Amino acid sequence: MQRLFQHRVRPISQPPSEQLSFRPRARLLQLLGDQLIGTPRLAVFELVKNAYDADAEEVKVVIDGIATGSPSITVTDDGDGMSPDTVRDIWLVPAHDHKEIQRRAMRRTRLNRLPLGEKGVGRFAVHKLGDHIELVTRAAGEQEVVVVIDWSALIAKPFLSDATVEVVTRDPEVFKGQATGTRITMTELRDRKWTRGDVRRLQRQITSISSPFATRSDRFEATLSVPEHEDWVAGVPDVEALLARAPWKFSFTFENGRLSYQYDFRGVTGIKLAARHVEKTDQLLQIVPERDDDTPGGARGPRQVTADAALATGIGPVTGTFYVYDRDQAILKKLGDSQLVTGFLDENGGVRVYRDGIRVYNYGEPGDDWLGLDLRRVNTPTRNISRNIVVGALDLKLESSDGLTEKTNREGFVENDAYRRFRQIVLGALALLETERKIDKDNIRVLVDTGRDPETDRIRRPLAELRAAASRHKLSAEMDPLINRVERDYEEMRETMLRAGLSGMNLAVVFHEIEQGVRVLYDAIEAGGNPGAIQTQAKELVRILDGFTELLRKGDRKPHSLKNLVRRVRDINRIRFRTHGVRLAAPMLEEDAPDLEPSFAFSLALGALNNLLDNAFYWMRFRWPEDDGPPPDRSPRAVWMGISHDIAEGPAIVIADTGPGLQDDPERLTRPFFSRRPDGMGVGLYYANMVMELNGGRLAFPDREDAGVPEEFDGAVIALVFAKPKRN
Numbered sequence: 038m039q040r041l042f043q044h045r046v047r048p049i050s051q052p053p054s055e056q057l058s059f060r061p062r063a064r065l066l067q068l069l070g071d072q073l074i075g076t077p078r079l080a081v082f083e084l085v086k087n088a089y090d091a092d093a094e095e096v097k098v099v100i101d102g103i104a105t106g107s108p109s110i111t112v113t114d115d116g117d118g119m120s121p122d123t124v125r126d127i128w129l130v131p132a133h134d135h136k137e138i139q140r141r142a143m144r145r146t147r148l149n150r151l152p153l154g155e156k157g158v159g160r161f162a163v164h165k166l167g168d169h170i171e172l173v174t175r176a177a178g179e180q181e182v183v184v185v186i187d188w189s190a191l192i193a194k195p196f197l198s199d200a201t202v203e204v205v206t207r208d209p210e211v212f213k214g215q216a217t218g219t220r221i222t223m224t225e226l227r228d229r230k231w232t233r234g235d236v237r238r239l240q241r242q243i244t245s246i247s248s249p250f251a252t253r254s255d256r257f258e259a260t261l262s263v264p265e266h267e268d269w270v271a272g273v274p275d276v277e278a279l280l281a282r283a284p285w286k287f288s289f290t291f292e293n294g295r296l297s298y299q300y301d302f303r304g305v306t307g308i309k310l311a312a313r314h315v316e317k318t319d320q321l322l323q324i325v326p327e328r329d330d331d332t333p334g335g336a337r338g339p340r341q342v343t344a345d346a347a348l349a350t351g352i353g354p355v356t357g358t359f360y361v362y363d364r365d366q367a368i369l370k371k372l373g374d375s376q377l378v379t380g381f382l383d384e385n386g387g388v389r390v391y392r393d394g395i396r397v398y399n400y401g402e403p404g405d406d407w408l409g410l411d412l413r414r415v416n417t418p419t420r421n422i423s424r425n426i427v428v429g430a431l432d433l434k435l436e437s438s439d440g441l442t443e444k445t446n447r448e449g450f451v452e453n454d455a456y457r458r459f460r461q462i463v464l465g466a467l468a469l470l471e472t473e474r475k476i477d478k479d480n481i482r483v484l485v486d487t488g489r490d491p492e493t494d495r496i497r498r499p500l501a502e503l504r505a506a507a508s509r510h511k512l513s514a515e516m517d518p519l520i521n522r523v524e525r526d527y528e529e530m531r532e533t534m535l536r537a538g539l540s541g542m543n544l545a546v547v548f549h550e551i552e553q554g555v556r557v558l559y560d561a562i563e564a565g566g567n568p569g570a571i572q573t574q575a576k577e578l579v580r581i582l583d584g585f586t587e588l589l590r591k592g593d594r595k596p597h598s599l600k601n602l603v604r605r606v607r608d609i610n611r612i613r614f615r616t617h618g619v620r621l622a623a624p625m626l627e628e629d630a631p632d633l634e635p636s637f638a639f640s641l642a643l644g645a646l647n648n649l650l651d652n653a654f655y656w657m658r659f660r661w662p663e664d665d666g667p668p669p670d671r672s673p674r675a676v677w678m679g680i681s682h683d684i685a686e687g688p689a690i691v692i693a694d695t696g697p698g699l700q701d702d703p704e705r706l707t708r709p710f711f712s713r714r715p716d717g718m719g720v721g722l723y724y725a726n727m728v729m730e731l732n733g734g735r736l737a738f739p740d741r742e743d744a745g746v747p748e749e750f751d752g753a754v755i756a757l758v759f760a761k762p763k764r765n
Contacts, residue, residue, distance in 0.1 A: 061197040077228050078239045079448070080165040082398055084112045084221060085246055085259050089395055090136065090152045091116030091219060096259040098243055103231050104265050109224045110166055117147070118217040120176040121206050124184060128172075129202070143436055148255040151435045153395055164188065167223035174219040175212040182206055236261070236269045241384060242398070248391040249276065250288075250358040251432045257395070279381050280428065282372045283360035285477070287470040291462050292354040294346035296322040298469060302477040305363075307371045308484055315473055323659060324348070324465040325716040342655060343662040344462060351440015351455040352433070355462050359388070359429035359470060361422055363478065367485045381428075388429035388463070392438060399448050401429075407449065408464060420475045420710050420719065422467070431463060468715030475711055476701075500524055506562045515568055519575040594732060596634040597642075599690055599759075600625060603678055606646045617654050620675040622747070625690075633680065633688045635759035637732040642757065645725035645736075649692050649755055650676070652721055655714060656696030656752065677750045684737060684744075687761040691744045696752035703738045725757070733760035 081098060088096045093116030102108040119128060127133045136152040145151055163170050163186075170186040183205040194200040212218055240261045247257050263269050284305050289298035297318040304312045322344040341348075349355065362372075362382060369375035388408055389401030399405050406412075406424055414423035433441070440455030450456045500520055507516035561571050604626055607614075614621055624630060657674040677693040705711055707726040712719035726736040737756040746754055 062192075062195065065197060077166055077226075078235075078242055079398060080163070081110065081112065081239060082242050082246065084163065085243060086153050086395065088112070088114035088116050088219070088259075089150065089246075089257055090146075091118065092146045092148045092150060093218065094148075094256045094258070096257075098239075098259065098261045100231060100236065100239075100261070100263045101265065103263065106229055107224070108226055108229060108231055109222060110226065111220065111222045113218065113220040115216070115218045118176040118179075118212065118219050119174040119182060120179045121182050121204075123176065124172075124174065124182050124204065128184075129204075150255070151393060153392070153435070163221055163223060166226060168225040168227070169223070171222045171224075172219065173211045173221075175209055175217050177215075177217050180206045181209040181212060233266070233269045236263055236266070240270050242402075245389065245401075246396050248389075248394045248396070248430050248432055250430050251356075251391060251394045253394050274377060274381050276381075276385075279378065280360045282378060283362050283428070284368070285361035285470070285474050286359070287361070287473075288356070288358045289466045289469070290354065290356045291322060291344065291349065291466065294344060294349070296320045296344075296466065298466065300470065300473045302474070305368060305371050305481065306373075308368075308481060310477070310480055310484060313477060321659060321662070322462065322465045323468065323713075323715045324461040325468075341662070342658045344465060345662070348458050348462065350458075351438065352459050352462070353437025354434060355431060355459070355466075357388075357429060357431045357463065357466060359427055359467070361470065361474060362426045363481070364426055365485075368481065382425050385428050386425040388424075388427065388431060390431045390433070392433045392441075393435040394432065397443065397449065408460060408467070410467075420471050420712070422471055422474070465715050472711075472713050476705065479705075479708070479711075503562070510562055510565065512562060512568060512571070515572055516562070516575060519572065523575075594636045594638050596636050597639045598632050598634050599680060599688065600630070600632045602639065602642055602646065603690060606643060606650065607678075609643075609647070610650055613650075613654060614676075617658065618672045618674055619654065619657065620672050621678070622675060622750075623678040625678060625680045631680075633759075635688060635734075635761070637734070637759055638728075641728045641731060645728040645757060646690070646692075648721040648725050649757075653692065653694040653696060653753065657694055660695070660697045660752070675750065677746055679745065681739070681744045681756060684739065684756060684758050687734060687759050689737065689739075689744075689756040689758040691739070691746060691754065691756045693741065693744070693746040693750035693754045694752040695750055698752045699738065703736075706738070707736060722755075725755075729757055729759075734758045 085096050085098070091114060093114035096112065096114045099111045099113075100108055101111070139152050143151065163172075168188040170184075170188075172184040172186075173181060174184075175181040183203075185203045185205075191200045191202070209216075211220055243259045243261050246259050247253070261270055284303055286301045286303060287298065289296060297320065298316070300313075300315040302313040304310060323342060324344050362378065363369070364379065364382070366375075369378060372378055384403065385401075387401035387403070387405065388410075390397040400407050410421070410427070411423050413421040440453070441459060442451045442453070443449070444451055450459075500523065503520055504513070504517065507513050507520070603623060607621060607623065607626070613619075653676055661673045673695055675695050677691075679691050681689045681691045699706065700713075701711075706722050708719075709723045710719040712721075722736065729735050735758050737758045739754060739756055741748075741750065741754050744754055744756060
């Protein structure tokens with residue numbers, strides 16, 4: 038019994054452990070080619086980039102046999118080629134890291150190039166294109182090597198270790214004499230139908246591989262030919278001639294935290310408006326922060342508004358060139374052959390990226406809006422540019438842009454922190470272009486007198502689109518009454534402003550309040566949102582408009598203390614003064630300082646004064662970017678507020694700061710949608726001016742000495758001028 042018990046509890050024996058290896062299927066290589074390379078055009082583009090890494094100066098791509106239904110693609114370069122050892126030890130070894138090692142060591146090639154490839158998977162581009170591959174290559178002083186890959190036979194093998202390819206070493210037959218290079222021919226293509234459009238798109242990609250604006254120390258050129266359809270690649274527009282027609286050209290360099298740029302308005306034939314040139318060096322660059330809690334009580338405080346050297350860490354110097362057009366029909370007609378220009382912009386519009394002069398795909402392709410230009414254009418259409426009016430190129434240095442890593446599928450950079458900062462730098466430079474361009478564009482509009490009211494279109498057109506979206510989603514019964522209410526309020530506000538003597542004013546303040554609401558409603562409807570929630574959003578939009586219209590209708594003008602107005606705006610902004618490290622000098626708030634009580638709408642004037650402080654806070658951060666944090670005893674950021682009796686129309690509250698000052702004339706500053714801030718809508722000063730006109734006064738820009746402003750406050754000086762009190 039005891040022996041039986043012992044037998045029952047004896048441990049069960051375990052099988053011995055094993056060391057097993059992965060056994061990839063032969064079809065893995067073909068799957069990699071399919072998954073890593075997005076399209077056949079991108080596959081050809083990748084082969085051209087490989088030729089660059091091989092120090093080729095010329096690459097010829099030939100598509101043949103389209104008419105037979107069995108086309109072939111041949112890519113031939115005059116680069117260094119490969120020896121038998123290189124083919125065996127590198128080309129046939131997927132994910133080999135020899136290029137990555139070369140890049141890290143900054144070892145340049147014979148033509149002073151750094152390799153673009155780094156993952157060792159670019160060769161899978163050939164497997165994306167066809168089932169039969171023939172590679173012929175020859176290095177200097179070596180025999181010619183031929184590699185033949187038949188995918189149908191290869192993937193029939195069960196495992197990758199069983200799959201072999203034919204490699205032949207022979208006397209040169211393709212690269213004879215002293216010639217070197219590589220020829221890859223792909224037949225039995227996966228995509229056997231190639232249309233004229235496909236070929237033209239491939240031609241555009243191949244010929245755009247080298248930056249058109251960067252100066253190279255070497256030569257690298259790629260061409261495409263289609264022997265059966267030579268007309269398909271003929272008649273390519275003269276790019277240089279088309280670029281010469283662009284009214285605007287802008288180029289910039291951002292390096293070591295400083296910006297240099299050249300802006301040129303080159304004029305428009307038939308419009309008597311002089312060309313204008315602006316050139317500046319060693320400037321601070323404004324950037325748009327990702328988020329900015331620059332509000333009373335904001336927890337995190339203001340974000341960085343100027344670029345510094347640290348912003349370009351892992352990015353290096355950034356240079357760019359942009360050609361900008363105007364698609365207004367009145368302007369296009371004067372450029373000559375408007376259809377050619379618009380066709381060129383439709384195919385080539387956007388901003389491309391190049392590293393060491395070689396393109397990073399797919400930035401700048403149709404449908405790719407990596408900078409969000411079209412959305413910015415929707416937000417501020419009278420100033421911002423969209424993809425279909427700009428042809429631009431950005432150039433980076435490969436050796437200093439290691440923070441920007443290309444995706445494995447070769448479709449842009451990994452969207453990491455360096456990529457985010459790169460976008461900030463580019464958008465900051467573009468904002469400069471947009472601001473300068475608006476000056477000339479406004480002058481053109483005056484001369485051509487298109488008779489349009491683009492600001493009004495920005496209300497009526499979105500509302501029409503909102504109705505259409507509601508109809509598509511069967512929400513007309515719920516939404517149309519609310520949309521009609523918004524439109525009625527808008528028209529009433531327009532009439533009220535006209536009766537108030539503001540006939541020369543646009544309705545920017547309306548857009549500022551409701552544009553976002555209209556966009557949110559449209560997006561919610563198109564996304565199939567909850568009807569109840571959509572109605573709630575629409576009612577909130579109506580409430581905002583009702584409040585504004587009521588305020589304009591009643592006016593609420595009565596005597597108010599200027600000291601109380603300034604004291605109120607100071608108290609509201611106490612936290613902001615502290616957060617920004619800004620000193621406030623307000624002698625008018627001293628107990629024995631005299632006070633005045635002109636008639637005005639207190640809430641409107643308070644909003645205008647807050648707008649002026651917003652501008653002051655921002656521009657002082659721009660001039661003194663290193664002074665965020667608790668204010669020192671003598672902070673360089675300071676605001677002065679006082680009362681002036683020296684302006685003819687009446688008493689004025691004067692605000693002065695220690696920012697960089699104003700560089701535009703008062704008429705332009707008070708126009709809607711003009712701003713030198715990259716994220717500015719351009720309605721702050723316009724709003725303040727409108728408020729003062731509603732109150733019978735105006736916005737003024739006096740000289741510092743005339744307004745009695747202390748010498749220390751050498752930045753912007755702006756005055757809210759109130760109407761003189763009526764005498765009984």
